[in-house]
Amino acid sequence: MNENILGIIAGTLTSIAMLPQLIKVLKEKNVDDISWIILLVLISGLSLWIYYGILKDELPIILSNAFAVLMNISLLVCYIIYRK
Amino acid sequence: MNENILGIIAGTLTSIAMLPQLIKVLKEKNVDDISWIILLVLISGLSLWIYYGILKDELPIILSNAFAVLMNISLLVCYIIYRK
Numbered sequence: 001m002n003e004n005i006l007g008i009i010a011g012t013l014t015s016i017a018m019l020p021q022l023i024k025v026l027k028e029k030n031v032d033d034i035s036w037i038i039l040l041v042l043i044s045g046l047s048l049w050i051y052y053g054i055l056k057d058e059l060p061i062i063l064s065n066a067f068a069v070l071m072n073i074s075l076l077v078c079y080i081i082y083r084k
Numbered sequence: 085m086n087e088n089i090l091g092i093i094a095g096t097l098t099s100i101a102m103l104p105q106l107i108k109v110l111k112e113k114n115v116d117d118i119s120w121i122i123l124l125v126l127i128s129g130l131s132l133w134i135y136y137g138i139l140k141d142e143l144p145i146i147l148s149n150a151f152a153v154l155m156n157i158s159l160l161v162c163y164i165i166y167r168k
Contacts, residue, residue: 010129010135013126014133016125017123020119035104039101041101042101045093045095045097045099048097
């Protein structure tokens, strides 16, 4: 199988798996289960993966980690808005 | 920076960010927030990333996704044991 197609399928699956948490937080406006420290660690790691993808010139790595960064920045914004 | 070292740092950060959920589930023995469908989607995606890493011969991709698969299989086992 073409590696790029494989990477896009892999990235789509791991991206889909991230959506429910954000949807739940947006619906329930409850961020008790979210740790901003963990989100910052995760966003740092994902950003380095994007940089890795750019250095290696691998679009699936760049796209799926860029999506994941967007998801987790959204969670961080929710955390800032909804925290008590 | 060497791309492999960059990938290992990125993978370490994203792996660290996965640990708290498993620790929380093991401590509280509560899997109400876990969806086995989402876990299966995630494990499928991560397994395809491992295959992608093998095809591309990229150790950081293989290692970090293998760790993530182990974490999520552990969560799935917890789900099976602790679900009501």
